[in-house]
Amino acid sequence: MVTRTNELKRLEAIYQSEVSNIVLMYGRLGSGKESLMDTFTTGKSYFYYRSRQCSDAKQLSYFDKQMRETYSYSKIGQSFEECFKNFRSKDGSKHIVIIDEAQFSIKKSNELFQSLVSLKNRKLYPGKVMVLIVSSSIVWAENTFPEIIGNQKSAVDETIKLENLSFLDVVRAFPDYTVAQSVSTYGIIGGVADYVDRWNGKKQIKANVCEHILSSTGFLYKEAEGYISTELRELSCYNTILGSIASGNEKLNDLFEDTGYSRAKISVYMKNLAAFDVVDKVVSFETGGWDNTKKGVYRIVDPYINFWFTFVYPHLSELTYRQPESFYNEFIAPYLDEYLQSYFVDVCREYLHLLNVVGQLPIKLVKIGTWIGKEGTIDVIGQSSNRENVVGICNWAEKQMSYSRYEELLESMKKARITANTIYLFSATKFDSKLVELSKENKSVVLVDMTEL
CATH class of the missing domain: 3.40.1350.10 (Trna Endonuclease; Chain: A, domain 1)
Incomplete structure (x- = not known):
C-alpha cells in the first residue's frame, strides 16, 4: 500500500503545534486520503464525520446523531454549534475533528464552517483542536470553498493538496518491475494512489491491462467516464472533446472542426476539465524564439483518462465481443510505445x-x-x-x-x-x-x- 510519508509528517507537525488549527486537505478520488487519515489518527483522540449528499437539515440531523452516539449524551442539537458544545477529548489531548467529503456539508447555506472556526477559537470547547476539512473534489477545494469562507480565509492555517504520486513513487511501489515496466505503468495509470495499490506488480503490463481495464469486471473498466461525471454534467459533450483530443486534435480550431461545437463552448468545457486536472493548455517554455513556438495546444494530462480515450473508447464495440487479450494485441500493443x-x-x-x-x-x-x-x-x-x-x-x-x-x-x-x-x-x-x-x-x-x- 502506498504511504504518503511527506503528507503524514506534515499532519503530525501541525498536530504537535501548541495551538489549535484548521487544515484543508484535498485530493482527487483515489488519492489515498482515507488510508492517510487512518494512519494519522491511530492512537489519537478524534471525531470523524463523513458528509452526505443531502439537505442542510438532514446533514445536521446525521451529524448530531453521530455526536450523541460518540460522546454519549441525549439532548438533540438544534445547530452545529450546539453539537460541538458536547464535544470533548477523552484523554485531555489535542482533539482531532475530521469533516470528510466536506463539499457536501460546508455550504453558504449553513453555519458549519463558522462553527468550526468557533471551535478552533475555544468558544465551544476549552481544549486544543485540530480541524481537518477533507474533500475529494478539487473544484470545490480550489474554487467553491474560498468563496464560502470569504474574508475568513486566514482562519484556515494550512492547505494540503494530495498530488498524484511521482514516477519515483511508482518505481518504489513495484520493486520487481524493470524501469521500462515502471514507465509503462506510469504512462497507463499515472500516479493515482488507489490505482497503484491495486495494480499487480507481480504480473506483466499486458496482464494487468487485460484484467483491470479491458475486462468488464476490472476496477478501471468504467473509471475514466466515472471520474469525469463526479464533477461534471453533460458527459457526452466531455467524452466527445476528450475523444477528439486523444485522436490528435490538440488545437482549438481542430477541435471546432472535428466536434462541431462552437469555439466558445469548447473553451468553457476545457476550463471545466482543467479545473480538476484532466486537461491542460500546454505552455511552451519561454525563449527568444517565440515566433517559432506552437501555441494553444491542449493535452489530456490525466494519464489513465488519456489511455482510455486513446485506446479503448474508440473501439468500445470491439471490446464488447472480443476477448481482452485479442483486443490488446490488435488495438493497444502496436501503438503503445508511441503513446x-x-x-x-x-x-x-x-x-x-x-x-x-x-x-x-x-x-x-x-x-x-x-x-x-x-x-x-x-x-x-x-x-x-x-x-x-x-x-x-x-x-x-x-x-x-x-x-x-x-x-x-x-x-x-x-x-x-x-x-x-x-x-x-x-x-x-x-x-x-x-x-x-x-x-x-x-x-x-x-x-x-x-x-x-
Missing part, C-alpha cells in the same frame, strides 16, 4: 528535477519545462536564475537514439534561440556509436541510459 513517448519525457524531466535538488547539475535550475516548436521539440529545458540552460531530448521507442536526433535538437535550439551549458540525451534503448564518441569528446553532451533513471 508512452510523452510519459518517458515526463520521467526524464522528473529525473532532471531530482538531480537539480541534490545539486548534481552544472547549474542551479529555477524552472524546467518543454519547448514545443512549429517544427521540432525540445523535450526538456531547464534554466537558471541568470538564464543559463540545460536541454534534453528523450528516446523511448526507436531501437537506438541516432545522431540525427541530436542534430535535430541543435536545429530546434536555433529556432528557440537558446544555447545550453549541457545537453542530456535520454534513451530507453541504445545510443548509436557516433553519439557515444561525441559524449567522450564533448563533456557537455551527457548520455543517460534509462536504467540510470
Whole structure:
C-alpha cells in the first residue's frame, strides 16, 4: 500500500503545534486520503464525520446523531454549534475533528464552517483542536470553498493538496518491475494512489491491462467516464472533446472542426476539465524564439483518462465481443510505445528535477519545462536564475537514439534561440556509436541510459 510519508509528517507537525488549527486537505478520488487519515489518527483522540449528499437539515440531523452516539449524551442539537458544545477529548489531548467529503456539508447555506472556526477559537470547547476539512473534489477545494469562507480565509492555517504520486513513487511501489515496466505503468495509470495499490506488480503490463481495464469486471473498466461525471454534467459533450483530443486534435480550431461545437463552448468545457486536472493548455517554455513556438495546444494530462480515450473508447464495440487479450494485441500493443513517448519525457524531466535538488547539475535550475516548436521539440529545458540552460531530448521507442536526433535538437535550439551549458540525451534503448564518441569528446553532451533513471 502506498504511504504518503511527506503528507503524514506534515499532519503530525501541525498536530504537535501548541495551538489549535484548521487544515484543508484535498485530493482527487483515489488519492489515498482515507488510508492517510487512518494512519494519522491511530492512537489519537478524534471525531470523524463523513458528509452526505443531502439537505442542510438532514446533514445536521446525521451529524448530531453521530455526536450523541460518540460522546454519549441525549439532548438533540438544534445547530452545529450546539453539537460541538458536547464535544470533548477523552484523554485531555489535542482533539482531532475530521469533516470528510466536506463539499457536501460546508455550504453558504449553513453555519458549519463558522462553527468550526468557533471551535478552533475555544468558544465551544476549552481544549486544543485540530480541524481537518477533507474533500475529494478539487473544484470545490480550489474554487467553491474560498468563496464560502470569504474574508475568513486566514482562519484556515494550512492547505494540503494530495498530488498524484511521482514516477519515483511508482518505481518504489513495484520493486520487481524493470524501469521500462515502471514507465509503462506510469504512462497507463499515472500516479493515482488507489490505482497503484491495486495494480499487480507481480504480473506483466499486458496482464494487468487485460484484467483491470479491458475486462468488464476490472476496477478501471468504467473509471475514466466515472471520474469525469463526479464533477461534471453533460458527459457526452466531455467524452466527445476528450475523444477528439486523444485522436490528435490538440488545437482549438481542430477541435471546432472535428466536434462541431462552437469555439466558445469548447473553451468553457476545457476550463471545466482543467479545473480538476484532466486537461491542460500546454505552455511552451519561454525563449527568444517565440515566433517559432506552437501555441494553444491542449493535452489530456490525466494519464489513465488519456489511455482510455486513446485506446479503448474508440473501439468500445470491439471490446464488447472480443476477448481482452485479442483486443490488446490488435488495438493497444502496436501503438503503445508511441503513446508512452510523452510519459518517458515526463520521467526524464522528473529525473532532471531530482538531480537539480541534490545539486548534481552544472547549474542551479529555477524552472524546467518543454519547448514545443512549429517544427521540432525540445523535450526538456531547464534554466537558471541568470538564464543559463540545460536541454534534453528523450528516446523511448526507436531501437537506438541516432545522431540525427541530436542534430535535430541543435536545429530546434536555433529556432528557440537558446544555447545550453549541457545537453542530456535520454534513451530507453541504445545510443548509436557516433553519439557515444561525441559524449567522450564533448563533456557537455551527457548520455543517460534509462536504467540510470
